Amino acid sequence: MSMQTLFLILLLAPLVGSIINGLVWRSGSAKLSGAVATSAAFLSFCCALVLFGQVASDSPIEMSWRWFEAGSFAIRWGFRFDQLTSVMALVVTGIGTLIHLYSIGYMSHEKGPYRYFAYLNLFLFQMLVLVTSSNLVGLFVGWEGVGLCSYLLIGYWFEDPEKAKAGMKAFLVNRIGDAGFLLGMFLCYQIFGTLEFQAINAAIDAKSGFNLHLMNLMAFFLFVGATGKSAQVPLYVWLPDAMAGPTPVSALIHAATMVTSGIYLIARLSPLFVVTTDANTVIAYVGLGTALLAGLIATSQNDIKKVLAYSTVSQLGLMVLALGCRAYVAALFHLVTHAFFKALLFLGSGSVIHALEGEQDILKMGGLRKSLPITFLTFGIGTLAIAGIPPLAGFFSKDTILHAALVTSPVLWVGGAAVATLTAFYMFRLFSLTFLGTYRGHAHPHESPAVMLIPLCVLAVASAVGGFLGVPHEFHFMPNYLEEFLKPVVPSYAFEGTSFVGPYLAMTITTVLAVGTALLASFLYARPERVEAISKGFSPLRFVFSNKFWVDELYGVIIIKPFQVISRFFSSLFDPKIIDGGLMLSAKAMRGVGGLITLLQSGVVQFYLFFMLVGLVLIFWLLLKGMVI
Amino acid sequence: MMEKLTSVIYWTHFVAVALFGLGLIGFLLRRNALVVLMCLELMLNAVNLILVEISMRTGTSEGIIMVVFVITVAAAEVAVGLGIILNLYRMKKTVDLSSFRSLSG
Numbered sequence: 001m002s003m004q005t006l007f008l009i010l011l012l013a014p015l016v017g018s019i020i021n022g023l024v025w026r027s028g029s030a031k032l033s034g035a036v037a038t039s040a041a042f043l044s045f046c047c048a049l050v051l052f053g054q055v056a057s058d059s060p061i062e063m064s065w066r067w068f069e070a071g072s073f074a075i076r077w078g079f080r081f082d083q084l085t086s087v088m089a090l091v092v093t094g095i096g097t098l099i100h101l102y103s104i105g106y107m108s109h110e111k112g113p114y115r116y117f118a119y120l121n122l123f124l125f126q127m128l129v130l131v132t133s134s135n136l137v138g139l140f141v142g143w144e145g146v147g148l149c150s151y152l153l154i155g156y157w158f159e160d161p162e163k164a165k166a167g168m169k170a171f172l173v174n175r176i177g178d179a180g181f182l183l184g185m186f187l188c189y190q191i192f193g194t195l196e197f198q199a200i201n202a203a204i205d206a207k208s209g210f211n212l213h214l215m216n217l218m219a220f221f222l223f224v225g226a227t228g229k230s231a232q233v234p235l236y237v238w239l240p241d242a243m244a245g246p247t248p249v250s251a252l253i254h255a256a257t258m259v260t261s262g263i264y265l266i267a268r269l270s271p272l273f274v275v276t277t278d279a280n281t282v283i284a285y286v287g288l289g290t291a292l293l294a295g296l297i298a299t300s301q302n303d304i305k306k307v308l309a310y311s312t313v314s315q316l317g318l319m320v321l322a323l324g325c326r327a328y329v330a331a332l333f334h335l336v337t338h339a340f341f342k343a344l345l346f347l348g349s350g351s352v353i354h355a356l357e358g359e360q361d362i363l364k365m366g367g368l369r370k371s372l373p374i375t376f377l378t379f380g381i382g383t384l385a386i387a388g389i390p391p392l393a394g395f396f397s398k399d400t401i402l403h404a405a406l407v408t409s410p411v412l413w414v415g416g417a418a419v420a421t422l423t424a425f426y427m428f429r430l431f432s433l434t435f436l437g438t439y440r441g442h443a444h445p446h447e448s449p450a451v452m453l454i455p456l457c458v459l460a461v462a463s464a465v466g467g468f469l470g471v472p473h474e475f476h477f478m479p480n481y482l483e484e485f486l487k488p489v490v491p492s493y494a495f496e497g498t499s500f501v502g503p504y505l506a507m508t509i510t511t512v513l514a515v516g517t518a519l520l521a522s523f524l525y526a527r528p529e530r531v532e533a534i535s536k537g538f539s540p541l542r543f544v545f546s547n548k549f550w551v552d553e554l555y556g557v558i559i560i561k562p563f564q565v566i567s568r569f570f571s572s573l574f575d576p577k578i579i580d581g582g583l584m585l586s587a588k589a590m591r592g593v594g595g596l597i598t599l600l601q602s603g604v605v606q607f608y609l610f611f612m613l614v615g616l617v618l619i620f621w622l623l624l625k626g627m628v629i
Numbered sequence: 630m631m632e633k634l635t636s637v638i639y640w641t642h643f644v645a646v647a648l649f650g651l652g653l654i655g656f657l658l659r660r661n662a663l664v665v666l667m668c669l670e671l672m673l674n675a676v677n678l679i680l681v682e683i684s685m686r687t688g689t690s691e692g693i694i695m696v697v698f699v700i701t702v703a704a705a706e707v708a709v710g711l712g713i714i715l716n717l718y719r720m721k722k723t724v725d726l727s728s729f730r731s732l733s734g
Contacts, residue, residue, distance in 0.1 A: 603733025605726055606657050606665070613653075 003054055003061045007081055010047035010089065011132065013040045014096075014124035022118025030113050034104035037117035041100045041124055045093035052086040056485065060085075064134065073189075078134035078196065084489040087332065087482075088131040088264055091339050092257050096124045098455035099252040102347055105452035106248050106354060116156060116246065123149035127257055131264060136185050136195040139265065143181065143229065146258045147174050153253060154245040166244035173238040177228015184221030187214060201271040212275065219272060219279035223286075226262025232320055233290045236313045237552055243305040247350030250305060255312045255346050256339035263319045263335050270328045270490050284324025284408065288415040291317025293549065295422035299429065300545035303360050304349045307430045311386070311423065312342055318401055318419060321412060327404030328490045329483045333470040334401055336482075337393035340466045341385040344459035348379035351452055352434060355445040362430060363528070367439035371446065374453050376435045378460040383431045385463040387424035388514045396467035399507050403472060406506050417510045424514040428521035436526040474503050641682045649675035662714045662724040666707065673703050 017040025027033045051061065060082035067077045081089070100120060107113040126149055130142025147170075155167030185195065191214050192200050204210070226232070231239040242254045253259070266273055266283075273280065291314045298310035315338050322331035353360055355372055369376040385392035388399070398420055405412035439445070447453075470482035483492050524530055535542055600611075652671030659665050677696045684692030718724050 601733060603730030605729065605732075608732075610657055613657075 003051065004063055006047050006050055007061050007063070007079065007132075010044050010051060010093070011079070011125070011128050013043045013047070014121040014128065016040060018118045018121035018125060021114045021121065026112070026114050028112040028114075030104055030108045030110060033112075033114040033117045034100065034107070037121045038097060038100040038104065040121055041093060041097040044124065044128070045090075045097045048086065048089040048093045051081055052090055055081060055083055055086050062134065067137075075137050075195065076135065078138060079132045080134035080198070081132055082489050083486050084264075084268060084332070085131050087336065087486070089128060091336055092124065092127050092131065095256045095339055095343050095459070096120075096127075096252060098458055099248045099256075099343065099347070102251075102350070102452050102455040103246075103248045105449045106246065106350055108449075116153070119149055119152045119156070120249070120252070123153070123253060123258070127261075130261055134196060134198065136188060136197070139268075140181065140185065143225075143261060144178070146253070146261065147171065147178075147229070150174075150242070150253050150258055153249040154242045156245055156249070160244075163244040166238075166241040170238040170242050173235050174228045177225045177235055180221045180224025180228070182225075184218050184223075184225060187218035187221060191215060191218060197268055200269065204271045204275060215272065216276045216278045219269075219276035220282060222265060222269065223262075223279060223283055226265055226320070227286065228262075229265075230259050230262030230316050230320065231290075231313050232262075232286050232317065233293060236290060236294065237555065239313055240306055240309040240548075243303075243309050247305065247346060247353060250309070251343045251346030251350065254309065255342040259312065259316060260319070260335045260339070263316070263323065263331050266323045267328045267332050267490055270326075273323070273328075274326055280324050280326060282324075284321055284405075284412055287317045287320030287322075287324055288412055288419070289317070290314070291321060291419040292415060292422070293317075295419050295426065296545050297548045298426040299422065300542050302363050302546075304352065304362050304365075304430065304434065305346075305360055307362070307426060308342070308345055308349060311345075311426065314419060314423065315342065315386070318398065318416065321416060322401040322404055325401075325404040325408040325412065327401060329470070329480075329486055329492045330397070330400040330404050332486065332490065333482050334397035336469065337385070337397040337463070337466045340393055340459055341382045341463040344378060344382040344456060344463050345386065347452070347456055347459065348375050348382060351375040351448040351456065352379075352445075354448055354452070356441060356443045359441060359443060362433040364441040365434045365439070366437040366441075366528075367435070368445055369435045371439075372435075372448075374447060375456065378453075378456040379435065380431065381460040382463055383427045384518075385467075387427050387518050388420050388511065389424075389518065390511060391467060393463050393466035395511070396471055399510070400470065400472045402506065402510055403474070403503055406503065413506065417506075417513065420510050421513045421517050424517040425521045428518045429525045432522045432525035433528070436522065437528065440528075474507070639682065639686075641678060645675045645678045645682075648672075648678065660725050660727050662717060662726050665726065666710045666714065669710075670703060670707070673699055 017037050020040075021027070021033045021036055025033070025036070027036075054061065060080055062078075062080050064076040064078035067075045069075070100117070103113075103116070103120065107116055110116065123146060126142050126145030128142075130139055130146060133139040133142060151167045151171040153167075154170050155164045158164040158167070188200065189195060191210055192203050194200060194203075228235045239254060239259065243250055245254075273283075294310045294313035294317060298307050298314060301307045301310060315334070319331045319334050319338070322328075322334065352365065352368060352372065352375060355368070355375075356365065359365070381392070385394040388395045402413060402416045402420065405416045468478060468481075470480050471478040473480060486492075524534065649672050652668045652675060655668035656665055656672065659668065677699055680692040680696050680699075682692075684690060684696075714724055717729060721728055
């Protein structure tokens with residue numbers, strides 16, 4: 001079988017699965033529709049594995065068809081499966097398969113969840129289009145496609161107006177980012193005359209005569225697109241609300257894959273972003289700001305999924321910070337490890353919610369280590385990994401990012417270290433409140449079925465050892481596989497520059513901070529009554545954090561309210577009076593003139609004959625005068 | 630030729646104009662569809678009269694040939710016109726033109 005065929009199977013298997021589940025079969029059983037969807041995803045994953053082996057040893061796979069042309073402007077349906085794509089495709093299909101499997105157990109109480117599995121498979125297809133496209137237009141198609149699936153899945157339980165609204169919010173906020181993406185695309189065509197990634201990157205490598213100002217602008221607009229999809233300040237507000245969807249959806253779309261497409265976009269265009277230093281400064285500080293803001297909010301949320309959602313925003317902020325520091329491999333490394341442990345954490349929280357029959361408030365949990373031992377263990381590994389405790393995955397990826405921040409600017413490093421500390425704090429707070437201490441609720445928790453536990457275990461192993469994929473260069477005991485592998489597509493830029501602390505000292509500081517905070521948080525929150533005593537001293541801060549800095553309210557006042565006022569003005573005054581009024585006026589004028597003319601249409605035949613005669617006389621008169629002919 | 634014709638006026642012209650005028654007035658003012666049709670014939674024949682007169686006076690035959698054509702066409706026109714009037718009568722049991730006003734705008 002040729003590699004091209006294999007690639008098409010990789011791409012189309014989830015689409016076929018989606019069509020079978022959504023349009024053809026519509027099975028009423030979660031097991032049957034889940035089996036179809038999972039096997040489609042697994043088939044895709046197997047193809048991705050084979051193709052991964054192919055690109056590791058041989059050249060990338062390319063194929064394209066003509067799509068549309070207008071004069072010299074030609075767009076092709078182009079696909080390119082290279083090293084970067086293979087990493088993304090493995091993450092997407094691998095974690096996708098596990099989450100499909102998990103969903104069979106999670107959705108077993110739903111009646112006929114074929115719609116859910118159809119959406120989930122469709123999402124996988126769109127995500128694969130996004131990561132395999134060889135040009136910006138194809139990427140945009142996938143970009144919008146995953147946005148659509150995200151909307152459909154957030155609002156999966158659309159009977160609840162709150163959840164339907166959350167879906168709409170995600171969709172609308174993403175539109176703002178997409179406007180930026182489109183502007184970036186237009187500028188790209190203006191500057192380079194092409195939208196193909198290979199051509200753009202080659203053009204930048206070949207000569208440097210392009211207008212740097214325009215390129216900065218283009219980078220900035222593409223980044224605006226990324227802030228929408230990857231939930232950065234100021235457009236991150238949709239992601240916490242997106243938790244209204246089923247928990248496996250949060251794990252797949254809103255933690256592991258879709259939200260990282262902004263990171264992927266920038267990594268894909270890394271030769272461009274290396275040059276645009278002004279845009280990079282913006283990117284780095286936006287990332288840092290997002291990471292800090294979301295980390296602070298996460299410390300005082302009581303909904304298990306909301307904590308994880310803000311944690312996702314915060315970790316995405318770290319990745320964006322790495323992008324701003326031009327550490328593209330570091331960002332991708334964190335993307336991969338984050339996909340492992342955040343999917344694990346979300347699935348673990350799903351297992352907890354499933355066990356407690358829908359309870360999401362961590363204050364009503366506690367002591368679940370006894371009743372949910374496997375969830376407890378795997379969730380614990382995920383927590384250790386995200387908190388950056390060595391030698392788990394998060395430690396290496398976070399350290400790579402912090403190292404890049406350190407050589408770029410001390411401010412970024414201090415901020416990044418603060419984010420790492422915050423991460424350890426809120427994650428261990430969550431972990432302690434959920435699993436340690438004594439149970440404070442009234443449900444009868446029971447361990448989840450095996451179909452849900454297998455993905456948890458697989459992801460726990462990945463979270464534990466995933467860090468060895470990209471061991472930073474400071475440790476000399478292992479090569480950095482990820483960097484070696486990605487070298488042809490995402491060049492790693494040598495970081496030159498002096499820093500005020502050495503890399504080892506910096507690493508030691510962040511690790512000690514993380515471990516210390518983790519111990520402190522688990523000590524504090526294992527017994528909530530201790531927290532009561534301490535939190536009184538911090539009540540103003542807690543008040544600010546638990547109200548999420550009033551960002552939603554602020555947007556309500558500065559954007560939604562004025563928009564409503566303007567809309568109301570237009571709907572009550574402009575539309576009826578000026579638009580409708582103008583139309584009615586012209587209609588009235590027409591009717592008036594018509595009324596005058598109907599006077600001639602008396603219906604009396606002889607009246608018409610008279611006019612005929614007048615006409616004849618006129619014609620003859622003109623003929624005689626020689627004015628006609 | 631043109632000057633010669635317009636410079637001389639014969640009594641037959643007065644008769645023709647009178648006939649034509651009567652026909653026109655009746656054509657425009659009478660209500661009875663049959664009478665209107667008859668007035669139309671009157672006007673046609675007023676023109677015929679002039680054509681015959683010119684033909685006789687100049688000794689040429691074009692006018693007379695024209696008259697034959699006019700009579701032929703008039704015969705056809707009357708056949709059609711009477712057919713229409715017959716249908717109008719069947720529709721409303723009257724040939725009064727004032728009762729046929731459905732073209733009113």
